Amino acid sequence: MRTSIHTARVVLPVAALLLGGCFKLARESPPLRQYVLSVAAPPGTTADAPTGSATSPRAPASLTVGLRRVDLAAYLSVPYIIMRRGTSELLTSEFHRWGEDVGDGINRVVAANLAGSPLLRAVEVAPWPLASRHNFLVQLHVTRFEGVADSAATEGRVQVTAGWEIIRPFDGKVLLRGRTDDRRESWRVGNYTGLVRGLDAALQRMARDIGTCLARFPNDSTPPAACVAADSAGGATESPFDASRNR
Numbered sequence: 463m464r465t466s467i468h469t470a471r472v473v474l475p476v477a478a479l480l481l482g483g484c485f486k487l488a489r490e491s492p493p494l495r496q497y498v499l500s501v502a503a504p505p506g507t508t509a510d511a512p513t514g515s516a517t518s519p520r521a522p523a524s525l526t527v528g529l530r531r532v533d534l535a536a537y538l539s540v541p542y543i544i545m546r547r548g549t550s551e552l553l554t555s556e557f558h559r560w561g562e563d564v565g566d567g568i569n570r571v572v573a574a575n576l577a578g579s580p581l582l583r584a585v586e587v588a589p590w591p592l593a594s595r596h597n598f599l600v601q602l603h604v605t606r607f608e609g610v611a612d613s614a615a616t617e618g619r620v621q622v623t624a625g626w627e628i629i630r631p632f633d634g635k636v637l638l639r640g641r642t643d644d645r646r647e648s649w650r651v652g653n654y655t656g657l658v659r660g661l662d663a664a665l666q667r668m669a670r671d672i673g674t675c676l677a678r679f680p681n682d683s684t685p686p687a688a689c690v691a692a693d694s695a696g697g698a699t700e701s702p703f704d705a706s707r708n709r
Contacts, residue, residue: 491557492557493557494556494557494559495557495558495559495654496559496560496561497543497558497559497560497561497654497655497658498560498561498562498567498658499562499564499567499568499570499571499658499661499662499665500571500662501571501574501575501662501665501666524581524583525581525582525583525597525598525676526582526583526584526585526586526594526595526596526597527576527582527584527585527586527596527597527598527599527600527676528585528586528587528588528590528594528596528598528599528600528631529569529572529573529576529585529586529587529588529599529600529602530588530599530600530601530602530629531565531569531588532565532566532568532569532602532603532604533601533602533603533604534564534565534604534607535604535605535606535607537552538564538604538607538608539564539565540554541559541560542554542555542556542558542559542560543555543558543559543560543608543609543654543657543658544607544608544609545608545609545610545611545618545651545657546608546609546610546611546621547611547612547613548612548613551613555654558654564607565604566587568602568604568607568665569587569588569602570587571662571665571666571669572600572602572665572668572669572672573585573586573587575665575666575669575670575673576669576672576673576676578673579673579676579677581673581676581677582673582676595631596631597631598628598629598630598631598637598676599628599629599630599631600626600627600628600629600672601626601627601629602624602625602626603624603625603626603627604622604623604624605623605624605625606621606622606623606624606643607621607622607623607624607661608620608621609621609649609651609657609660610645611651615651616650616651616652617648617649617650617651618648618649618650618651619645619647619648619649620644620645620646620647620648620649620657620660620661620663620664621643621644621645621664622642622643622644622661622664622665622668623641623642623643623644624641624642624668625639625640625641625642626639626640626641626642626668626672627639627640628640628672628675628676628679628689637679638675638679638689638690639689639690640671640672640675640689640690642664642667642668642671644664644667644668646663646664646667647659647660647661647663647664648660671689672689675689
């Protein structure tokens with residue numbers, strides 16, 4: 463009996479030390495990092511508001527625009543920031559995620575950039591109040607929103623590809639169509655802060671293209687290169703007017 467007690471006194475502390483060592487040797491998970499899209503908004507705008515309006519203070523502004531809910535490619539409707547390797551491999555990181563719905567973030571940043579136009583009195587983001595009245599609606603169809611790199615490459619490009627439409631509100635008629643395929647920004651693979659900044663910059667350029675089309679339509683019979691009249695683009699000129707995109 464004494465031998466058993468003595469053995470137990472020796473074995474238990476040793477087992478505790480071994481177990482403690484196992485726990486200390488276990489690899490700690492990296493911290494979860496969340497990101498939001500952003501823009502250096504002009505003074506007087508409400509760029510940080512997820513919904514509502516972003517207003518330009520300039521006096522001559524007369525038009526109001528409503529941004530409908532973004533139509534996102536299905537694979538983008540996830541909380542993870544997407545990286546594409548080659549042509550078809552999609553990679554995500556459990557520890558680098560969006561801190562907001564990415565469609566809401568895209569609309570918020572585009573609205574804030576559009577609000578700097580002297581033509582626009584207000585830019586409202588869906589959902590907007592039922593009493594709101596707009597001169598034009600804008601519908602974004604985002605098909606690529608990610609970092610892209612060749613297999614095993616450490617440097618890549620930021621890609622934002624989207625089609626967009628300028629719509630007449632009362633009947634849903636598509637007046638102008640445009641397309642953005644922006645790959646100007648570079649990023650270092652694994653640098654998610656740099657990737658998000660590149661996406662911000664691409665959205666700023668897309669908003670500038672949309673603003674240019676709004677500024678010259680309908681007074682200019684020749685739309686800018688970034689957009690074409692729907693009648694001359696081929697295909698249907700009516701957009702299914704889905705009111706749920708505005709709520």
